[in-house]
Amino acid sequence: MNLTIRTTDKNEFFETENLTREAFWNLYKPGCDEHLALHQLRSGDCYVPGLDLVALLDGQIVGHVISTKAKVVDSDDEVYHEVLCLGPISAEPSLQGKGIGSQLMRQSIARAASLGFKSIILYGNPEYYKRFGFENAEKYTIATRDNQNYDPFMAIELYPGALNGITGRFYEDNLFFNNEADLEEFEKLFPAKEKGEPRIILPV
């Protein structure tokens, strides 16, 4: 697929938030909140304009990904290490499985490395993210904010040894978390969509 991948313009924010809503709708819960998370992340200190990427096919936006600043906090000495958190990532539903997500992932990794970041950490399906070099974060002695490790919690080093000496708990920006009232208000900006049973039931 002959895609153009570039940074997102401000006037494309709404369109990419709508694309995110379309991609995540009824996937992990009835409706979704990933589009609100994306909207909020864009207004925070965690925002890195160079890592807010769109994929275009014949001039139309068909994919989007964002990585934002996050931290690993070493509990021994309370030292903060800056890393990135990748997501949400979305491909236009009618064009999924054709390589849009893969091209966005490869560009995100390359651009994050060229900006000097050490690592990207994410939550996602290991079968998908393994192919880009992500591994269980436990390998790097990095745990979630609740001190958990499980297969979907993954990390990649952006240069050899980048995570040497970096251990602790991972904190994505608090702007990822939103409340039902804010979501209800934000939803008013988008076309009405029917909520339904989630297609993927997350393990508890």
Ligand SMILES: CC(C)(COP(=O)(O)OP(=O)(O)OC[C@H]1O[C@@H](n2cnc3c(N)ncnc32)[C@H](O)[C@@H]1OP(=O)(O)O)[C@@H](O)C(=O)NCCC(=O)NCCS
């Ligand atoms: C995840 C997503 C961005 C991938 O983009 P894409 O363009 O469909 O993916 P690609 O075409 O690059 O890759 C397709 C491959 O990934 C697999 N794949 C796609 N989405 C996957 C998922 N959520 N979990 C596991 N595998 C997945 C496909 O089976 C296919 O595998 P194959 O190459 O072995 O046949 C896209 O499917 C999407 O928007 N999904 C809904 C939102 C979502 O789940 N985002 C990620 C949250 S972790």
